[in-house]
Ligand code: SF4
C-alpha cells in the first residue's frame with residue numbers, strides 16, 4: 001500500500017512543504033509502526049514524534065485524511081494522507097511546536113488555585129471532574145477547531161475543558177476569576193460545531209464543557225453577546241455587563 005506524508009524540510013517555510021509517496025508492505029499496522037518502518041528502511045530523515053506508543057501521552061497526534069488521529073492507535077490504510085496538526089509552527093515534517101496551544105492554559109488559569117491542597121474530595125466529587133482530568137494535551141481538538149482558522153486568538157477547546165475541570169472542582173475558591181478568564185475569545189466565540197468532541201481520543205466532550213461554562217458565565221452575570229448585538233458579534237469577544 002501507498003501513503004502520502006507531508007514533508008517540510010527545506011528552509012522550514014510553509015510554501016516548501018511537499019507531499020511524498022511511500023510504499024509500505026501490506027498488513028495490519030499502526031501509522032506509528034508505518035512511520036517507524038519508513039524511517040528505518042526507506043528514509044532516515046523522516047521526522048515525527050512518539051512517546052508511550054499506547055495512546056496515553058498524546059505526542060504522536062497528526063492529521064490523517066483531514067482528521068486528527070493518534071498515530072500509535074490508528075491502523076494505516078492504503079492512500080492515507082498524513083499531515084502535521086494545524087495552528088502550530090511546524091518544526092519539521094510531522095513535528096509541531098505545541099507552545100502556542102499550551103499557552104492558552106495560562107490564559108484560562110487552568111490549574112488548581114486558591115484551595116487548600118489538604119482538603120480531600122469525596123468519590124462523587126472526584127467523578128464530576130474525572131473525564132476532563134483525562135486530557136492528555138494531544139492538541140487534536142485544537143487542530144480540529146474551525147474557529148482557530150479565522151481567529152488565532154481564540155482560546156480553543158482543551159483550555160476551556162481544563163478551565164471547566166477546575167471550575168467544577170468542589171475545592172475551587174476562585175470560580176469568578178476562572179469564569180472571567182474564558183470570556184475574551186472564549187466561550188461565546190465557539191460555534192458549538194462539535195469537531196473537538198469528535199477529535200478527542202480520550203472521549204472528552206469539550207463542546208459540552210463550553211456549554212456548561214456558558215451556563216456558569218450567565219450565573220456570574222455575563223450575557224451571550226450575540227443576544228446583545230442581534231447576532232452580528234458571532235466571532236467577537238465576550239460581553240461583560242455593567243451593573
Ligand atoms: S465546538 Fe467550539 S471549540 Fe469545539 S471545535 Fe467547534 S468551535 Fe471549536
Ligand code: SF4
Nearest residue numbers: 135136138139141200
Ligand atoms: S481534550 Fe481530548 S483532544 Fe483535546 S487535548 Fe485533551 S485529550 Fe487531546
